[in-house]
Amino acid sequence: MMSKKIIVWMLIGVLACSFGLGLRTKRVMAKQLSVDEIIQRAYTAAYYQGKDGRSVVDMTIVDQQGRRRHRRLTMLRKDVKNNGKQKIYAYFHEPADVREMVYMVYKNPGSQDDRWLYLPALDLVRRIAASDKRSSFVGSHFTYEDISGRGLQEDKHILIGEDKDYYILKHIPKDKANVKFAYYKMWIDKDNFIPVKSEYYDQNDKVYRVITAEKVEKIQGYPTITVMKAKNLETGAYTINRFLRIKYDLELPDRIFSERYLRRPPRRWLR
Amino acid sequence: MMKKRFKTSLLLMALVAIMLVLSPSTSKAKDLPFHGFVEQSLGGRYDTPNYIKDDLVLSETRVQLEYWNALGPAAEFQVKTDIVNDGITDEAEIKLREAYIWAYPSPNFEIKAGRQVLTWGTGDLIFINDLFPKDYKSFFLGRDTEYLKAPSDSIKFSFFPKGSIVDVVWTPTFEPDRYLDGERLTFFSPGGTIKPDVDNPTIIANTPEKDWGNGELALRVKKNYKGHELAFYGYRGFHKQPNSKLEFSRLNTYGGSWRSNIFGGIGNFELGYHDSVDDEEGSNPNIPNSYIKGLIGYKRDLGNDLTIGLQYNLEHMQDYDEYKATYPLSNKEYMADENREVTTLRLTKLLNRQTVRLDLFTYYSPTDDDGYLRPKVSYDWTDNLNVAMGGNVFFGDKGNTFFGQLEDNSNLYFRMRYSY
Numbered sequence: 116m117m118s119k120k121i122i123v124w125m126l127i128g129v130l131a132c133s134f135g136l137g138l139r140t141k142r143v144m145a146k147q148l149s150v151d152e153i154i155q156r157a158y159t160a161a162y163y164q165g166k167d168g169r170s171v172v173d174m175t176i177v178d179q180q181g182r183r184r185h186r187r188l189t190m191l192r193k194d195v196k197n198n199g200k201q202k203i204y205a206y207f208h209e210p211a212d213v214r215e216m217v218y219m220v221y222k223n224p225g226s227q228d229d230r231w232l233y234l235p236a237l238d239l240v241r242r243i244a245a246s247d248k249r250s251s252f253v254g255s256h257f258t259y260e261d262i263s264g265r266g267l268q269e270d271k272h273i274l275i276g277e278d279k280d281y282y283i284l285k286h287i288p289k290d291k292a293n294v295k296f297a298y299y300k301m302w303i304d305k306d307n308f309i310p311v312k313s314e315y316y317d318q319n320d321k322v323y324r325v326i327t328a329e330k331v332e333k334i335q336g337y338p339t340i341t342v343m344k345a346k347n348l349e350t351g352a353y354t355i356n357r358f359l360r361i362k363y364d365l366e367l368p369d370r371i372f373s374e375r376y377l378r379r380p381p382r383r384w385l386r
Numbered sequence: 387m388m389k390k391r392f393k394t395s396l397l398l399m400a401l402v403a404i405m406l407v408l409s410p411s412t413s414k415a416k417d418l419p420f421h422g423f424v425e426q427s428l429g430g431r432y433d434t435p436n437y438i439k440d441d442l443v444l445s446e447t448r449v450q451l452e453y454w455n456a457l458g459p460a461a462e463f464q465v466k467t468d469i470v471n472d473g474i475t476d477e478a479e480i481k482l483r484e485a486y487i488w489a490y491p492s493p494n495f496e497i498k499a500g501r502q503v504l505t506w507g508t509g510d511l512i513f514i515n516d517l518f519p520k521d522y523k524s525f526f527l528g529r530d531t532e533y534l535k536a537p538s539d540s541i542k543f544s545f546f547p548k549g550s551i552v553d554v555v556w557t558p559t560f561e562p563d564r565y566l567d568g569e570r571l572t573f574f575s576p577g578g579t580i581k582p583d584v585d586n587p588t589i590i591a592n593t594p595e596k597d598w599g600n601g602e603l604a605l606r607v608k609k610n611y612k613g614h615e616l617a618f619y620g621y622r623g624f625h626k627q628p629n630s631k632l633e634f635s636r637l638n639t640y641g642g643s644w645r646s647n648i649f650g651g652i653g654n655f656e657l658g659y660h661d662s663v664d665d666e667e668g669s670n671p672n673i674p675n676s677y678i679k680g681l682i683g684y685k686r687d688l689g690n691d692l693t694i695g696l697q698y699n700l701e702h703m704q705d706y707d708e709y710k711a712t713y714p715l716s717n718k719e720y721m722a723d724e725n726r727e728v729t730t731l732r733l734t735k736l737l738n739r740q741t742v743r744l745d746l747f748t749y750y751s752p753t754d755d756d757g758y759l760r761p762k763v764s765y766d767w768t769d770n771l772n773v774a775m776g777g778n779v780f781f782g783d784k785g786n787t788f789f790g791q792l793e794d795n796s797n798l799y800f801r802m803r804y805s806y
Contacts, residue, residue, distance in 0.1 A: 176739065178739065184739075184741075184768075184769055185769055209769070210766075210769035210770065210805070211421065211423070211769070211770055211805035211806050212423070212766075212770075212772060212803070212805040214421060214805075221613070223613075227613075227647040227650070229613045229647060236503070236530075236532040237503065237505055237531065237532050237534075237535050238502075238503045238504050238505040238535065239505045240505075240506075242615070242645055242652045242654075243652070243687075244650075244651045244652050244685050244686050244687040244693060245647065245687070247687045247688075247689045247690075247691075249689075250687075250689070250690070250691050251691070251739065251740060253740065254739040254740035254741060255739075370493075370546075370549075373549075373551075373610070374551060374608070374610070375496075375544070375546060375551060379488060379490070379496070382456065382462070
């Protein structure tokens, strides 16, 4: 018969081991995540953080001669379903000739987005054809797809490696005719699933474009990219997006994302 | 007089240049309580006919000032005014473009009262159910497209039952289109082509007496159903253009429209019945007949910042037999067709990080055999300074059709705008 002392020590030993194991559980469990789970979490971290959000986007576009252009807009976002349908309301502050214009999108993953542009000088609600998501967003080095998210079902996702801090994924487009890149690689932070770097490769396996998360902060508990840079490696031109005045879970009313508020911007949320 | 005009233009370009140098970044712009622009425009005919003495159709300096502020938590107001120094008439004018109060006392009701620009309908430069006043003079002369829509002094009541929009616009004093009056542009008249005369425009029509019953009432009910925008429209008022007696006949319109994503692009369909109330039979030669108007359109993004849009518009005259029978015998060659068709094409291409915009909008009427081209090139030199150059090219076989009559007005224009 074992003495009580030994049993107690064994119990303590078992407890200690499980405690020690428990501390590493997060990372250990993370290692066992499937590729699908990793990309779903990264997609949420990049585009669906919180149930809704507001941020002011301050954009500096630098061309190959070093000349600068500046854009400033306030973006309101409301998730209808996590990683799924989403509504975006983007109110332009600068430059002066696009002031008070509003761009509104109902994101419909897997089918066409519904897009509108409101021109205040004419009181015109224009519906925008949504076919090309790869075109530049307001003349910056970010494409419309970079800003609103490229559909997860559009690429084949492969985990090509990992190091102590990042998952490294490779994404190959299913429809090669519709995109400029042959494939792109993504570095995803293992702790917060923020995609910190994306490299776009052409047909000759050469990187021609890089998007990097220059600064990541925790806002209301949500890891958030606050400075992002898109650089065209062929020309050296780049765009820096600074995300300011970020706030999540504002309980934005659904009715804001409608024609009514295209014509009358909801100042309360835009201040 | 030419010297003075030239001097003013030089002065203003110098002013714009100074503004450019002094404010390289636009970060100060958002701190200003006023916003707006300073614009210099110049436009003229490139093939002036013998009977017109002046090439110049547009020469102005325009300063727009816009001020917005809240009025408590449930209201706001906006004032937008243009100060125009017209180099052709040699006059300076203050034109109030917007001056309204917008109140939203409850979540389901809003009221916007005052001078405002209003637009609805699905057409691209074709209007079937949008009876709000249009400024065709500005449109044909090369002013910014914003000026096609003229403001009206109205009260707009908006209700929002269950996710739909109900707009009721009451305009107590009838606001006609800024129709061609012979001030600057020549056009057709059975009595002879109108020669433009800035000081004595030929056409001065009589608007209806200012009376409670002589206002305009416009209605729209709209709902977005799963990406399909459906709307119904109504209007009670007058024809926007004067009739041959230089008066405005009564008009009621009823219509509907649909717009949505389709076939990888945007499709739209609009229908309207224009009921010429004062001439229900169609037998009064001085009053336009009733019309059924329809529009079908499609636009698509072709990639690489190139978009294309196409429209087909049909205007079907009701009671055509009556119209034929009562048409004055002396002018039979100028009789309109029962069906007038107009097709439009819009091509837009963005270049150079979207700072250069090439735009071409074309109207072509296969039934009238005439058309109107609006090519334009625009460049955002800096974030504040834009330069634009374009043309208004009219062509047509006959001298009396809608676009053909304007052939001698074909012009080119140049605009430079500093926005702040």
